[in-house]
Amino acid sequence: MYVKFRYIVxxxxxxAQIDYDYLKQLNDPQILIAQIDQPLHNFKLLTGRDLLKLYLKSEAIRLKVYDEFIVxxxxxxxxxxxxxxxxxxTLLADDxxxxxxxxxxARDENLSRIIRLDVxxxxxxxxxxxFFNGVKDFNNNDNNVGFGCL
Incomplete structure (x- = not known):
């Protein structure tokens, strides 16, 4: 079956070519988190407009539209x-x-617990x-213990 490709100019x-049905079905925040692929240490709050922009960029790639102004x-x-x-x-971005x-x-709480480990x-x-308990004082050379002796 031959599908005629229409150039978008x-x-x-x-x-006219955007898949609005798919756009209306977007409702799972877990899937969106996987698609965004933003590391937690660089996290910035998203807006509904940001999510729509991500969708439109993926549609532009699908439709082979390379003009940022059109998007x-x-x-x-x-x-x-x-x-x-x-x-x-907007509600989806909040989720x-x-x-x-x-x-x-949760990450910060875990790091805080790790830092407080003093056993x-x-x-x-x-x-x-x-090795197991850490070197407490690097400048203390009692008993010839320092990095040079390890």
């Missing part, structure tokens, strides 16, 4: 025209942000003591 062409104009047009989609994407903030909170290991040698 204007905003109207791009808006930005489509984003502005859809964001202003479809208030139901605007509300949906994504809550999930990411919970992940950051020393029972060992037989100075090397093992420094």
């Amino acid at each position: 204007s905003l109207d062409d791009f808006l 930005k104009s489509a984003l502005d047009h859809i964001w202003i025209t479809y208030s139901a989609l605007q509300n949906k994407f 994504v942000n809550k999930i990411n903030l919970n992940k950051i909170r 020393t290991q029972a060992v037989n040698s100075v090397f093992e003591d420094h």
Whole structure:
């Protein structure tokens, strides 16, 4: 079966080719988090407009539209025209942000617990003591113990 490909050269062409049914079905924040692929240490709060922009960029790739102006104009047009989609994407962005903030909170709590670990290991040698319990004072050379002696 031969599918005729239509070149997209204007905003109207791009808006006509967008898969609006898929756009209306987006509702799982976990899937969106996987697609965003933003590391937690660089996390920034997302807006509904950011999520719509990600979708439109993927549609532009699918439709082979390389003009950023068309994509930005489509984003502005859809964001202003479809208030139901605007509300949906805003709520979806809130859900994504809550999930990411919970992940950051859990990560920070785990790091805090790790930092507070102060149980020393029972060992037989100075090397093992420094290896498992950490070197407390690098400048203290009592008993010839320092980095040069390890």
